[in-house]
Amino acid sequence: MNSINSQDYYKTHLATYKAHKKQLSKRMATLSILRVLVFISTCFGIYLSISFWQIALLIGVVGIAAFVYLLSKYTDVKQQRNFYDALVKINTDEIAIAKGDFHHRDTGLEFQDPKHFYSLDIDLFGRGSFFQFINRTTTAEGKKKLADTLKANHTKTIEQRQDAIKELAFKPKWRQFYGANASLITVDTPAKSIIKWLEGYTSFLPTLMRWLPLVFTLLSITIFVLVYFKVITNLEFVGYWLLLGLGITGLYVKKINVLASHADSVKDTFRQYALLLDLIENETFQSQLLKEKQTQITSDAEKASIIFKKLSKALDALDNRNNIFGAIFGNGIFLTDIKHSYRIEQWIAAYGHKVADWFEVVSFFDTYSTLGNYAYNHPEFVFPAILKDQNIINMKGLAHPLINKTKRVNSDVVIRNQEFFIVTGANMAGKSTFLRTIALHNVMANVGLPVCASSSLYYPVKLITSMRTSDSLTDDSSYFFSELTRLKFIVDTIKNESYFIVLDEILKGTNSTDKAIGSKKFVEKLVATNATGIIATHDLSLCAIAKELDEVKNYYFDAEIIDNELHFDYKLKQGICKNMNASFLLKKMDII
Numbered sequence: 001m002n003s004i005n006s007q008d009y010y011k012t013h014l015a016t017y018k019a020h021k022k023q024l025s026k027r028m029a030t031l032s033i034l035r036v037l038v039f040i041s042t043c044f045g046i047y048l049s050i051s052f053w054q055i056a057l058l059i060g061v062v063g064i065a066a067f068v069y070l071l072s073k074y075t076d077v078k079q080q081r082n083f084y085d086a087l088v089k090i091n092t093d094e095i096a097i098a099k100g101d102f103h104h105r106d107t108g109l110e111f112q113d114p115k116h117f118y119s120l121d122i123d124l125f126g127r128g129s130f131f132q133f134i135n136r137t138t139t140a141e142g143k144k145k146l147a148d149t150l151k152a153n154h155t156k157t158i159e160q161r162q163d164a165i166k167e168l169a170f171k172p173k174w175r176q177f178y179g180a181n182a183s184l185i186t187v188d189t190p191a192k193s194i195i196k197w198l199e200g201y202t203s204f205l206p207t208l209m210r211w212l213p214l215v216f217t218l219l220s221i222t223i224f225v226l227v228y229f230k231v232i233t234n235l236e237f238v239g240y241w242l243l244l245g246l247g248i249t250g251l252y253v254k255k256i257n258v259l260a261s262h263a264d265s266v267k268d269t270f271r272q273y274a275l276l277l278d279l280i281e282n283e284t285f286q287s288q289l290l291k292e293k294q295t296q297i298t299s300d301a302e303k304a305s306i307i308f309k310k311l312s313k314a315l316d317a318l319d320n321r322n323n324i325f326g327a328i329f330g331n332g333i334f335l336t337d338i339k340h341s342y343r344i345e346q347w348i349a350a351y352g353h354k355v356a357d358w359f360e361v362v363s364f365f366d367t368y369s370t371l372g373n374y375a376y377n378h379p380e381f382v383f384p385a386i387l388k389d390q391n392i393i394n395m396k397g398l399a400h401p402l403i404n405k406t407k408r409v410n411s412d413v414v415i416r417n418q419e420f421f422i423v424t425g426a427n428m429a430g431k432s433t434f435l436r437t438i439a440l441h442n443v444m445a446n447v448g449l450p451v452c453a454s455s456s457l458y459y460p461v462k463l464i465t466s467m468r469t470s471d472s473l474t475d476d477s478s479y480f481f482s483e484l485t486r487l488k489f490i491v492d493t494i495k496n497e498s499y500f501i502v503l504d505e506i507l508k509g510t511n512s513t514d515k516a517i518g519s520k521k522f523v524e525k526l527v528a529t530n531a532t533g534i535i536a537t538h539d540l541s542l543c544a545i546a547k548e549l550d551e552v553k554n555y556y557f558d559a560e561i562i563d564n565e566l567h568f569d570y571k572l573k574q575g576i577c578k579n580m581n582a583s584f585l586l587k588k589m590d591i592i
Contacts, residue, residue, distance in 0.1 A: 006377050007098055009172060014091040017084045024081035031074040038066045079184075086180035097133070098377065100404065107132050111147035117493075119151050121467035121502070122439045123402075130440060133402055134374050138182035139272075141191045141359060142366025149367055149447055155460035161448025162383050163287040168372025171283075175369045175376075178279050182366070185272040189265045191359040197262055198352040203345045204255045205338065210346075213339035216245060220333040242332035249331040249338055256337050259344065260318050267315040274308035276362050281305055290368075297361050304358045307351055314343045371449060380405075381450035384458035391417030393442075393461075393500075397454030400437040401444075409570040410454070413438065417459070417498075418551055420527050421534040422543055424577040425557030430570040431536040432467070432504055434557070438534060439465055439502045461532070462497065464490055467504035483507060487522065494531055501526065501533030516541050527551050543576045 042063025049055040096102070108131040114120045125131045131150065137143040168175060223241055226232040249256075281303050285291050297304035318340040320326050330336035375381070378401070393415045399408040411434065415421065425431045437452075442463045444451050466486045487506065493499060506522065507515045519542050523535060527549050535542075546552040556577035560567045 006172075006379070007095065010091045010094045013176075014088060014095070017087040017091065021081055021084040021088055024077055024084060027077050028074060028081060031070055031077065035067060035070045035074065038063060038070060042067070082184055083180055086183045087176055089183075090176050090179055094377070102133055103127055105132050106135060106143070108135065108143070108147055111144070111151070113151070115489075116151055117153055117499075118439060118443065118463050118465040118502075121465040121504075122436045122443070124150055124440075124443070128402070130402065134370060136179060136370040136373050137366045138179045139187070139191075139276075139363060139366050141363035142370070145363040145367040146370055149371075150443060153446065153462045155446055155462055157289075158386050158446060158448055158460055160287070160289045162386075164289040164368055165371045165375050165448050165450075166383070167285065167287045167290060168368055169375035171372065172376055174279070174283055175373055178276060178365065178369055181275045181279065182272060185268050185275075187269045187272055189269055191269065191363075194266050194269060195356045195359065197266070198348055198355055201345075201348050201352060203349065204252065205342050205345055209338050209342045212248075213335040213342070216248075217334045220245070242329075245332040245335055246328070249335060252338065252341070256341050259341055260321060260337075263315040263318050263344065267312060267319065270308050270312045270315065273359065273362055274305050274312055276365070277303070277308060277358065278305035280361065280365055293361050293364050297358055300354075304354075304361075307347075308358070311344065311347045311351075314340055314347065318344065371447065375450050378450060378452075381452055382454065382456055383448075383450045384445045384456035387457055387459040390457070391459050392457060393459060394457040395441060395451075395453050395455070398437060398441060398456075399452045400433060400440065401452040403433075408452075411437075411572045413572065415500075415532065415534075418527075418530045418532055420523065420531065420552050421555055422523070422546065422552060423534060423536045423555045423557070423572075424538065424540060424543060425536070426559035426568075426577060429557035429559045429568050429577075431557055433570075434572065435465075435467060435502050435504055435534060435536055439463055442500055461500045463502070464493055464499040465502040465504075466490060466506060467502065479508075491525070491529075494526075494529060498530075498532070501531055501535075503533065503535040505537055506535065512539075515539065520545060523552070524549070540576060 042059060045059040045063070046056045049059060097105075107127050107129060108125040110125075111131070112119050112125040119125060123129045125147070131147065135143065135146060137146050220241065223232065223238065227235070227238060232238075277297055280294060281298055283294075285294055300307075318337070321330070321337055321340075326336065331338075381401070393413070395411075395413045397410040398413055399410045409430070423431055423434065441451050441453070441456070442461065445456065445458045446460060446463075466483075483506065490499075490501060494501070507518045516539050519535075519537065519539060523542065523545055526533070527545075543554045546554045553574070554576050555572055555574055557568070557570065558573060558577060560569075
């Protein structure tokens, strides 16, 4: 990527947004004072002119109008202030995360799956995980889609995903506006529940209700005009007319109550999604994937954001029934509940089946904004060059992206198709970190992200791992049986298509002799099936396979004892480790 100083951007815009927020806070204070002055002045003016009711009425009307206007302006300014407050938080968080302060953020642990191809093994979720570091999603659906994207193991159309991420990386203002708008509304009802409700909804109002509220309203206005001009002098008739309106509404009141209950729970979601859809619709995109998603919500005669706003207004209008004045006189004179319920039902009938697609587009952009943000924050990382006809993974300067750049030790790694590496090394020398680095490189490359390397030639391949296994009291399975189950899963999976396999010290749950024999046979089986991958082990006898099979290569991480202290260089070397350190550490810590 081109060189971008993202931290300069965040610091500059943080100062700008703080200044905007401060100005808006001052305007809010000014408007609050003006409202109080208008209220006091109006009351005082009415008091002084109480003997002249026409003047008092005029003062009252003007005062109320001025108060309502100032209240409306105050609400608008407050909303703007909250928007800039959200932008301040976004930029503050980015500066803090870059310094390593992110362990308090959402861990995404609920997405970790022990039966998944790799999610348990490579610190994808949990405290200090890649998900916790990268996640900037603002909707529950976007968060889930991000987790699903990291777990997808998809190797097709990687270059399209790269193009989309690159484009969004260079739209920091749009990404931040997207996130700030989404954060302004608290949503309690998940999109999945709303979609289920819409898809299963059955209308209860007949077609007659399309015009009945309008006719009833016109008749009500006519009656009140006739009463005003004293054509109708019997006021009991007005009361009966009011009761008639309440009676018609009462026929459907139970079902309207149920609809209103749902409307109350979903209105915030639709208000939020209308804002986000509007941002998507009005942005210009160049990459194929982003344009396809944008077309998904703009291909109809009306834009999705406008359609969402229509429903949002209808939901708000129905919610106003909760005040007693509106409930009695609104329904008795205008049949408001029926009118608003009919509008909502017609909207559901016309657009309910499209909502799932629109929600999916919002969650897609929420996810890809996060991915674009990651690329923007790491301009020194590279997008892998995707190979079409060379079965090879060639990485130079490879390191783990979550390790501080001042502490990273880079490695050059070339793994050809059907090669299998056996990696040995002393305790704490870097074997497990290296395995996770390789595995995370594959995950990031498949997602379309830039990787922590100076260059990467990548032939797309799915990933499968066995690095962490635990026993299960729930499943009544021992540690060893869990290991065997996992290895069986790997063997069965690679029968159908190619995978890159990463193993860390397999068969730990049995004795050393069984472990040596079993590990050797398992690696031989993998090589026989033309598998590609890496296994880390402390068992040096396993390295002998390299003498028998050309596909197997030995690599190691070394440790040295200098001046009675243990030193690691964390560099990958070709060959077999000679220096182990378990006994030294036991002695050093006075255990033996």
